[in-house]
Amino acid sequence: MRLEALHHITMITGDARDNVRFYADVLGLRMVKKTVNFDDPLSYHLYYGDETGAPGSILTWFEAPGAPSGRAGAGMIHRIDLGVPSAAALDFWAERLATHGVAAERTGDALVFADPDGLALALVVAGPNPPLTARHPEVPAEHAITGLEAVRAYAPADPDAVDPVLTELLGFTYAGEGAYDATGEERTFRLAFDAAPPEPGRSGAGTVHHIAWASRDEDHLGWQDRMARAGARVSPVMDRDYFRSIYFRVPVGLLFEIATLSPGFAVDEDPERLGEELRLPAMHQHLREHLERTLTPLDNPRSALAG
Ligand code: ZN
Numbered sequence: 001m002r003l004e005a006l007h008h009i010t011m012i013t014g015d016a017r018d019n020v021r022f023y024a025d026v027l028g029l030r031m032v033k034k035t036v037n038f039d040d041p042l043s044y045h046l047y048y049g050d051e052t053g054a055p056g057s058i059l060t061w062f063e064a065p066g067a068p069s070g071r072a073g074a075g076m077i078h079r080i081d082l083g084v085p086s087a088a089a090l091d092f093w094a095e096r097l098a099t100h101g102v103a104a105e106r107t108g109d110a111l112v113f114a115d116p117d118g119l120a121l122a123l124v125v126a127g128p129n130p131p132l133t134a135r136h137p138e139v140p141a142e143h144a145i146t147g148l149e150a151v152r153a154y155a156p157a158d159p160d161a162v163d164p165v166l167t168e169l170l171g172f173t174y175a176g177e178g179a180y181d182a183t184g185e186e187r188t189f190r191l192a193f194d195a196a197p198p199e200p201g202r203s204g205a206g207t208v209h210h211i212a213w214a215s216r217d218e219d220h221l222g223w224q225d226r227m228a229r230a231g232a233r234v235s236p237v238m239d240r241d242y243f244r245s246i247y248f249r250v251p252v253g254l255l256f257e258i259a260t261l262s263p264g265f266a267v268d269e270d271p272e273r274l275g276e277e278l279r280l281p282a283m284h285q286h287l288r289e290h291l292e293r294t295l296t297p298l299d300n301p302r303s304a305l306a307g
Contacts, residue, residue, distance in 0.1 A: 001222050002171055004184030006148050007214035007259040008058035011119060014205035016044050016063040016296045018116040023048045024301045026100045028136030028144060031275035031300045032265045037062050041284040044295055050132035053265040055214040056187045057132035057147045069118055073201020074156040075253020077208035081150040083126025089143040093123050117206030124149055129187045155193035156253055165250050169230050212257035220244060223258045241281050276300045
């Protein structure tokens, strides 16, 4: 039983409109699903990724309109690294971000900047992962983002101490200097720890809520069983319509999810029209009229392109 590297990462945004503009337009990802937080259905859950929303390409946000900014501290992820194909792509993105008024800094092989909520992002030249790209009219295919490569988190304790939960239970490989690699058959994803700042973290806009690892469907209950036997407080299996999930917190403080690879985002929408209409799970369908009045009106930039 082996995890298939990353499934998705979920954050909090204070402004869904700015979020869509930034990720689906400036960064050229595809908004592949517009739904609500299944556990708090009065707020959005927005998903972005490659053309199909393949695991390994997915970033998602819960909207908490007007939420104050949070701050990453010990036990929280503080930066997300997105792959691009080449150093030339980094040059393209430096210019594109500048054109859109986004301050970015080139540090060695990374282009580091922040999203409108203040979440730190980096574009890095991707490793050998198969590219997971979306189409955008202003982003040449050879420069498009290729999927998620890594996150950096603040460790609460000695980052050189190898964490047996990560290595022995979850099967990550310790790569040295506080970094762990989750390697599946298709992809690798790195979870790296840095020394935590002295100020405590605070959840809020621009912070990471959880990180989800991918499981083959047939292994999913096996992961739940393994974590429960190891003493983790693991959730029941939750049906998220596009995948099934279990959740548990690991001792370093991060909230982990393990999500199945299927059924994926085309289960309730035409693959050509992903993310264009508000989709609701059966249990929240009765809220549709209310939600269509109260949620921030959002257009998927892809709808305009198709039209
Ligand atoms: Zn999730």
